[in-house]
Amino acid sequence: MKKSYSIALIKPFWSNVKAELTKMPKVFFLDLGLKNSLIDDFRGIHERLDKGHYFENILWRELILRHGIDEVNYRRTAQDNEVDFIVNEKIAYEAKFSENLIAKSKYTLFRENYPNIPLEFITFDTVLEKIILEK
Secondary structure, eight states: OTTTTSEEEEOBOOOSOTTBOOSOOEEEESOHHHHHHHHTOOOOGGGOTTHHHHHHHHHHHHHHHHHOGGGEEEEEBTTOOEEEEEETTTEEEEEESSGGGOOGGGGHHHHHHOTTSOEEEEETTTHHHHHHHHO
C-alpha cells in the first residue's frame, strides 16, 4: 500500500534518550476515503468510534502538506508516552479530539527532555483556527 501512495510511514523522533523506541514507524493513510472503505465506516467524525485516530490522520496530512513528509515525526517511549507530531525538530503537536482528553501532566517527561521544543495541543474544535493562523 505504501508503493501505491495509499499509506505512509512516519519515523520516530529520537535523540539519546535510551527509553525511546526508534525502529517502529507509525502508519497514516494518505487517502482517508480508502481507510473509510476498508473499515466500512463513512459516518461523520463525531459519530465514529475511531474519531481520535481519524482526527490525528487529518492533522498529519495537513502537516505534511505544509512541511514535507520527511519533516514530520512522532515520539513514543518504551513506557508508551507519546507525542503525536514533531515538526522540523522545532515544534511538537499533540492531537486530541476534545479538550477534556488533554492531560498536560502526561507530557512532563517530553518537556524535560526537549525544553527547546514547544508542545502545543490541538483539538478538533481548535484545528481550523490554528490552520488559518499559520497560513
